[in-house]
Amino acid sequence: MSALGHYIEEEGIATVAISLIRPQTENTKPPRALWVPFELGRPFGPPNGPAFQKRVLLAALRLLEREDGPVIIEDFADDDPRGQPDPAWRPPQVPAAAAGSTAETLAARLEAEIPLLQGAHDRWLAQHGRTTVGLSAMPIIDCGRYVADWVRGKAPSSPRDGFSAILILRFAVDDLKAYYLEAGAAGAPKPSSRQVGDWFWNDTAVGAAIVELRAIGLASADERLKAVLGNFMVPAVRVAMMS
Numbered sequence: 001m002s003a004l005g006h007y008i009e010e011e012g013i014a015t016v017a018i019s020l021i022r023p024q025t026e027n028t029k030p031p032r033a034l035w036v037p038f039e040l041g042r043p044f045g046p047p048n049g050p051a052f053q054k055r056v057l058l059a060a061l062r063l064l065e066r067e068d069g070p071v072i073i074e075d076f077a078d079d080d081p082r083g084q085p086d087p088a089w090r091p092p093q094v095p096a097a098a099a100g101s102t103a104e105t106l107a108a109r110l111e112a113e114i115p116l117l118q119g120a121h122d123r124w125l126a127q128h129g130r131t132t133v134g135l136s137a138m139p140i141i142d143c144g145r146y147v148a149d150w151v152r153g154k155a156p157s158s159p160r161d162g163f164s165a166i167l168i169l170r171f172a173v174d175d176l177k178a179y180y181l182e183a184g185a186a187g188a189p190k191p192s193s194r195q196v197g198d199w200f201w202n203d204t205a206v207g208a209a210i211v212e213l214r215a216i217g218l219a220s221a222d223e224r225l226k227a228v229l230g231n232f233m234v235p236a237v238r239v240a241m242m243s
Contacts, residue, residue: 005017016033016061020039020043021040029071030073032069033072034060035073035075037080040237049081082190088189089189091184095205097205107151123186124182124183131182132178133179133182135175136171138159143176144206146169147172151212166229169228169229170228181200197238210234214234
């Protein structure tokens with residue numbers, strides 16, 4: 001987007017970008033950019049924080065009033081107010097992994113774990129009246145079974161016409177992520193995204209299953225499977241933590 005800004009400006013339209021990775025922005029040298037110290041995917045700060053998000057937006061738009069340049073990169077002054085952990089938060093309880101787990105035991109653990117979070121996810125729905133679960137168009141239990149079968153090495157066929165098995169797998173994983181993260185954030189305490197993320201990737205069967213899917217993809221001779229499972233299942237920051 002920073003590079004695209006140059007082409008748009010050549011047509012006489014002023015641009016301003018929100019930057020989440022400052023070194024990348026420094027390399028592409030956009031006409032104007034506001035760097036924000038937030039996690040990837042949250043360019044305006046925490047969800048459900050309209051007042052804070054408005055501050056970010058106004059800070060970006062004010063760069064349009066600047067007359068210096070040709071490259072302006074301004075730093076937003078404040079951190080994400082939800083970046084600090086909430087000591088009152090307690091994650092939903094899930095069974096711990098047994099020592100020496102196999103692909104079969106991981107898959108079975110995943111299938112058994114999903115119903116345990118239904119109550120927490122129901123509380124999320126009652127609080128917010130919405131969910132981002134639904135991309136796969138499958139019930140969440142079926143998403144778990146589909147992912148579990150991939151972990152078992154079965155490579156099941158697609159349950160939806162017009163969608164490849166790999167694409168449905170990605171959709172099922174996205175639905176499981178949404179289901180777990182919403183369930184984890186339900187209730188009065190407001191955990192940071194790092195708190196919920198650590199619980200998801202370190203403690204849950206679905207987090208372990210997604211990591212296993214990445215390993216399956218990277219070891220596959222199927223280039224499409226390798227690309228999807230190897231690059232789009234586990235966030236880069238989590239891959240770095242596992243290294």
